[in-house]
Every structure is written in C-alpha cells, then in structure tokens.
Amino acid sequence: MAQLRIPGPTPLPPEVLQSQTKQMINHRGSEYHAMMTDVTNKIKYVYQTKNDLFILTGSGTGGMEAAIVNMLSPGDQVLSVSIGIFGDRFASIAQAFGAKIIPCKFEMGKAADPDVVRKALVDNPEVKAVLITHNETSTGVTNDLAALSKVVKSFGKLLIVDCISSMSSINCPVDEWQIDVAISGSQKGWMAPPGLTFVSVSQKAWDAYSKAKMPRFYWDFGQAKKYLAKEETPWTPAVSVIYALQVGLNMLVKEGLENIFARHERVGKATREGAKALGLKLVADEKYASNTVTSIWLPAGIEYKALSKTMREDYQITITGGQGALDGKIFRIGHLGWVDVKDIDECMVALKGALTKLGYKN
Numbered sequence: 001m002a003q004l005r006i007p008g009p010t011p012l013p014p015e016v017l018q019s020q021t022k023q024m025i026n027h028r029g030s031e032y033h034a035m036m037t038d039v040t041n042k043i044k045y046v047y048q049t050k051n052d053l054f055i056l057t058g059s060g061t062g063g064m065e066a067a068i069v070n071m072l073s074p075g076d077q078v079l080s081v082s083i084g085i086f087g088d089r090f091a092s093i094a095q096a097f098g099a100k101i102i103p104c105k106f107e108m109g110k111a112a113d114p115d116v117v118r119k120a121l122v123d124n125p126e127v128k129a130v131l132i133t134h135n136e137t138s139t140g141v142t143n144d145l146a147a148l149s150k151v152v153k154s155f156g157k158l159l160i161v162d163c164i165s166s167m168s169s170i171n172c173p174v175d176e177w178q179i180d181v182a183i184s185g186s187q188k189g190w191m192a193p194p195g196l197t198f199v200s201v202s203q204k205a206w207d208a209y210s211k212a213k214m215p216r217f218y219w220d221f222g223q224a225k226k227y228l229a230k231e232e233t234p235w236t237p238a239v240s241v242i243y244a245l246q247v248g249l250n251m252l253v254k255e256g257l258e259n260i261f262a263r264h265e266r267v268g269k270a271t272r273e274g275a276k277a278l279g280l281k282l283v284a285d286e287k288y289a290s291n292t293v294t295s296i297w298l299p300a301g302i303e304y305k306a307l308s309k310t311m312r313e314d315y316q317i318t319i320t321g322g323q324g325a326l327d328g329k330i331f332r333i334g335h336l337g338w339v340d341v342k343d344i345d346e347c348m349v350a351l352k353g354a355l356t357k358l359g360y361k362n
C-alpha cells in the first residue's frame with residue numbers, strides 16, 4: 001500500500017477522512033459548542049495539562065508566532081536553544097517581532113546540553129523567556145525536556161516549547177515539566193489534517209501576557225480565552241479539520257497515552273534498527289533519537305533525488321530529504337500518528353530494494 005512516510009502531514013485513518021465530508025455547521029451554534037469543548041478537553045488529556053488550551057486555525061508556525069507575540073515585548077531578551085532548523089525558525093520569528101535573541105546553538109544531530117543552557121542563563125540574567133524545540137524534526141532528535149525544564153525553572157524563566165512533532169506521540173507532560181506555552185500542530189501525530197495549531201497557556205504565561213507589547217490581533221490569547229468561555233473561537237475555525245481532529249482524538253483517547261508512546265517507541269526503534277541493518281548511519285545521537293522521525297545519512301554515491309524517486313515510483317513510498325545545511329546529505333522517514341511496525345517493515349523492504357537498484361552495496 002502507498003505510504004506517506006514524512007513527518008507531517010501524516011496518513012489518516014479512513015474514519016478520519018470520512019468525517020471531513022460532513023456538512024458545515026454554525027460555528028456559533030450548540031452543535032459546534034459541544035464539539036469545541038469535547039475536542040479541547042481531549043487535547044488537554046494528551047497535553048497532560050490543566051492549563052488553558054486554545055485551538056487556533058493556522059499551521060504550527062502560526063502557533064509559534066502566537067506564542068511569541070502573546071508573551072514578549074520588543075527588546076526583550078530571549079534565549080534560543082536550537083538544535084536545528086525548527087529551533088532556528090523559532091528564533092527568527094521572535095527576532096522579526098523585535099526580540100533580542102541570545103543564541104544557544106548545538107551541533108546538528110545532537111541534543112541540547114542542560115549544563116550549557118544553565119551557563120547561558122547565568123551569563124544572561126536579563127533573559128525573559130527560553131525557546132526550546134522538544135523534538136527537532138530536521139535532525140530527528142528529541143531533547144531531554146524534563147532536564148532542560150529543570151534548568152530553566154531553577155532560574156524562574158518563562159518556558160516556551162515547540163512540541164509540534166512530539167505532542168501526541170512522545171510523552172510531553174506539560175504540567176509536570178512546567179511548560180508555560182506548549183505548541184503543537186494537527187498534521188503531526190494527531191491523526192488529523194493540517195490546518196490547526198494548539199497552544200497551552202500557564203498562569204505564569206498569563207502574567208507575561210499582561211505585560212507583553214508585541215503587536216497581535218488574530219493570535220491574541222485574550223480573545224481566544226474570552227471566546228472559549230462561550231465554547232467558541234474569536235474567528236471562524238477550520239470546521240472540517242475539527243471534525244477530523246475529533247475522530248483522531250477519539251482514537252488516541254481509546255488507545256491511551258501509555259500505549260501511544262509505546263507504539264511510537266516501537267516504530268522509532270524499528271526504523272533505526274532497519275536502517276542500521278542496511279549498513280546506514282543515523283544522523284541523531286542514538287541516546288536522543290526521535291521516535292517520530294528518523295534522519296539517515298545518504299550513503300556515498302546515492303543522491304537524495306534518485307532515492308526518493310525510486311522509493312515513490314517503484315514502491316509508492318514517499319520519504320523526505322534534509323533541510324538547510326543537511327539538504328542533499330540526509331533523508332528522513334516520518335513515523336508518527338497512524339503508524340505501526342508493519343508499516344516500517346514494509347518501508348525498510350522498499351528502502352533496501354531502492355538502494356540496491358541504485359547500486360548501493362551493504
């Protein structure tokens with residue numbers, strides 16, 4: 001069967017696809033109200049949080065921008081902990097709105113070192129907020145967010161985390177890890193189409209909100225809170241994506257968080273073991289290897305374009321390439337959402353076949 005093995009959008013179960021053919025409803029009516037509350041509560045279950053949780057219409061990057069403009073003022077110092085492209089993007093957004101970025105960058109493939117972050121916070125006492133990517137999709141590395149959060153919180157700083165490609169696949173308990181704003185996106189592990197982003201907002205984040213002066217309108221958390229009290233959103237939401245999300249969430253809740261995380265551990269491990277069995281080298285430090293996306297170095301003599309074309313045309317499997325400095329050097333396999341080990345087994349058979357066709361010898 002054809003497989004979309006990229007880190008979002010992800011393949012959707014048939015019942016999720018079906019749900020999107022439903023007729024539109026009034027987004028200010030009782031049927032919508034019930035759906036909004038149900039979906040919000042189920043996302044909070046996945047987030048493991050009692051904080052406010054808003055569903056915003058936009059992609060994940062919109063959620064990142066929302067976090068920045070609601071939390072900060074121009075001129076604020078922000079520590080940007082980056083281990084790849086998405087970490088860099090977070091800093092770029094903050095910078096675009098006038099924040100002063102203090103970079104804390106780590107080599108591609110490595111996780112952020114909590115001791116280096118601690119030193120950066122000692123050296124920069126004026127830092128207002130710390131930006132961290134939980135799961136860096138460009139390299140396939142999952143940061144030790146529990147340890148990083150401990151450091152950030154020992155300095156009493158605001159913690160804003162891009163959990164876009166981890167939440168709903170990898171354990172990310174928002175309250176336990178004291179994440180002030182946690183962002184995710186519907187097209188990653190949520191078994192829903194693209195179009196929605198989720199943000200949780202802690203009390204500390206609300207305190208920051210009350211002082212934040214960056215320009216905002218569409219993304220204003222205050223508006224979102226006011227309307228959520230009426231089981232609505234300030235602006236017209238992506239109604240059909242919410243239909244789909246509700247079905248995906250029902251499946252997630254039924255499976256249960258423990259089982260979801262265990263399944264992603266299995267598929268992550270199967271992908272890494274499969275790649276290594278083919279003699280391939282992983283980009284990520286294996287201790288921090290992601291269970292939602294695996295990055296693999298292209299072996300000598302194999303070009304990404306030829307590999308992805310052979311995978312797609314001969315095996316109906318879509319993989320993706322490297323971003324930024326890793327473009328043309330690596331390929332990536334997404335394994336989040338509606339996926340199990342048998343999908344990975346199939347993918348590995350195809351990968352072996354494609355590499356062999358292209359002249360690769362293990």
Ligand SMILES: *Cc1c(COP(=O)(O)O)cnc(C)c1O
Nearest residue numbers: 059060061086135137164165185
């Ligand atoms: C996918 C992703 C994003 C961006 O999300 P869009 O929905 O494409 O805007 C940001 N951060 C991470 C870690 C991601 O995986």
